[in-house]
Amino acid sequence: MRLSRYFMPILKENPKEAEIVSHRLMLRAGMIRQQSQGIYSWLPLGKRVLDKVNVIIRDEQNRAGAIELSMPTLQSAELWQESGRYDAYGKEMLRIKDRQDRPMLYGPTNEEMVTDIFRSSVKSYKDLPLNLYHIQLKFRDEIRPRFGTMRSREFMMKDAYSFDLTREAAEHSYNKMFAAYLRTFDRLGLRAIPMRADTGPIGGNLSHEFIILADTGESEVFCHKDFVGFDIPGDRTDFDSVEGLQAIFDKWTSLYAATSEMHDEAAFNAVPEGDRLSARGIEVGHIFYFGTKYSEPMGAKVQGPDGKEHFVHMGSYGIGPTRLVPAIIEASHDDNGIIWPASVAPFDIVVINMKAGDQACDDTCELIYAALTKAGKDVLYDDTDDRAGTKFATADLIGVPVQIIAGPRAVANGEVEVKDRKTGARETMTIEAAINRFVA
Numbered sequence: 001m002r003l004s005r006y007f008m009p010i011l012k013e014n015p016k017e018a019e020i021v022s023h024r025l026m027l028r029a030g031m032i033r034q035q036s037q038g039i040y041s042w043l044p045l046g047k048r049v050l051d052k053v054n055v056i057i058r059d060e061q062n063r064a065g066a067i068e069l070s071m072p073t074l075q076s077a078e079l080w081q082e083s084g085r086y087d088a089y090g091k092e093m094l095r096i097k098d099r100q101d102r103p104m105l106y107g108p109t110n111e112e113m114v115t116d117i118f119r120s121s122v123k124s125y126k127d128l129p130l131n132l133y134h135i136q137l138k139f140r141d142e143i144r145p146r147f148g149t150m151r152s153r154e155f156m157m158k159d160a161y162s163f164d165l166t167r168e169a170a171e172h173s174y175n176k177m178f179a180a181y182l183r184t185f186d187r188l189g190l191r192a193i194p195m196r197a198d199t200g201p202i203g204g205n206l207s208h209e210f211i212i213l214a215d216t217g218e219s220e221v222f223c224h225k226d227f228v229g230f231d232i233p234g235d236r237t238d239f240d241s242v243e244g245l246q247a248i249f250d251k252w253t254s255l256y257a258a259t260s261e262m263h264d265e266a267a268f269n270a271v272p273e274g275d276r277l278s279a280r281g282i283e284v285g286h287i288f289y290f291g292t293k294y295s296e297p298m299g300a301k302v303q304g305p306d307g308k309e310h311f312v313h314m315g316s317y318g319i320g321p322t323r324l325v326p327a328i329i330e331a332s333h334d335d336n337g338i339i340w341p342a343s344v345a346p347f348d349i350v351v352i353n354m355k356a357g358d359q360a361c362d363d364t365c366e367l368i369y370a371a372l373t374k375a376g377k378d379v380l381y382d383d384t385d386d387r388a389g390t391k392f393a394t395a396d397l398i399g400v401p402v403q404i405i406a407g408p409r410a411v412a413n414g415e416v417e418v419k420d421r422k423t424g425a426r427e428t429m430t431i432e433a434a435i436n437r438f439v440a
């Protein structure tokens with residue numbers, strides 16, 4: 001991508017409305033724009049990051065056996081009347097009437113709809129287990145939308161829904177998502193700690209929130225500090241192994257970890273004082289097992305091996321991609337801007353032409369840009385005629401992991417500089433060496 005032809009509206013000044021660093025940096029880097037309170041456009045740079053986050057989420061959902069579909073944002077109120085949640089949900093639900101005066105709503109979550117899909121076609125235990133997910137916009141008319149896309153009214157959610165014949169089978173489905181979440185957040189460059197959580201309006205009795213520790217987090221959390229160093233389930237994790245996944249769950253729930261709603265002061269005080277971590281956190285994911293809470297009122301049942309009908313045991317599993325992007329920034333930035341983990345960086349490499357219009361600089365940059373692009377890298381080429389200082393500031397601000405800098409003096413020697421955004425380390429090397437380093 002040539003920056004001269006891209007759309008990346010950088011702000012020079014710090015936007016006054018931004019209270020936390022991620023919101024400030026997302027606005028300054030031209031990633032998002034607020035359209036009305038708590039409702040955002042994702043501008044091209046932001047969209048790239050969001051898409052990369054979703055690729056990782058999807059990959060780990062698929063690995064764990066979940067199956068993607070797409071459900072609409074607008075739902076009929078009837079479904080929610082069946083489950084009894086239409087009245088219970090309160091003012092967070094945006095209620096709409098269509099031209100025939102039929103009550104509709106902008107979905108805040110999808111338990112009812114997915115249960116309806118399930119009951120219309122699954123009739124036998126032989127079709128279980130089943131886990132269906134989608135990555136879709138939701139709307140919740142939050143009383144206090146704030147911090148940009150961290151807490152917005154319209155936001156994106158990956159929500160998965162599992163269906164099983166028995167509670168034991170449903171617990172295995174829960175453990176699959178539990179392990180998938182640990183892997184997902186790790187691949188996003190985050191350390192998320194599963195904490196016992198309240199089930200809220202979703203209902204049920206087994207639930208964990210995945211929390212990232214951050215001073216700007218909205219939740220107050222309490223946990224054992226050893227979680228920070230726990231091993232993440234590896235690539236070879238067998239998601240069909242009941243014992244294997246139970247062992248992962250047991251290990252990751254063996255120490256104290258709870259959000260303030262579930263906090264047990266006495267249990268926390270039993271943790272040795274030096275191991276206690278009481279901090280603030282950002283909820284990036286939330287998983288629930290809620291048994292037959294929806295399957296009973298909505299009549300979602302299957303025939304079991306005993307020939308009888310059984311209401312299915314369900315769970316639901318949410319991750320917020322549009323919250324994850326600012327959460328990653330909260331965890332990874334410095335005074336100059338964002339520092340993206342390579343896995344979600346909007347571009348892999350930025351090529352900075354310090355003197356656009358200078359033949360040698362132009363030729364060198366074009367050569368590098370073409371070679372790296374051909375090798376499958378996402379490359380941003382800053383070919384604008386801005387001052388070098390402005391270009392450096394922009395490159396640091398948008399947080400691309402690697403900068404290849406071509407200035408007249410180095411280029412005259414057949415060389416460029418390679419800068420690591422995270423460490424700030426700079427290395428001068430030949431043009432060829434710079435290309436070869438990133439062409440594996």
Ligand code: ATP
Nearest residue numbers: 149150151152155157283284285286318319320323
């Ligand atoms: P919170 O406690 O932060 O209000 P929640 O418990 O209501 O969230 P869930 O119903 O568990 O949220 O939704 C699953 C995930 O969706 C959350 O873990 C979070 O990542 C994301 N999410 C929920 N509400 C919002 C929001 N208003 N803006 C952005 N992301 C959100």
Ligand code: MG
Nearest residue numbers: 209283285286
């Ligand atoms: Mg929650």
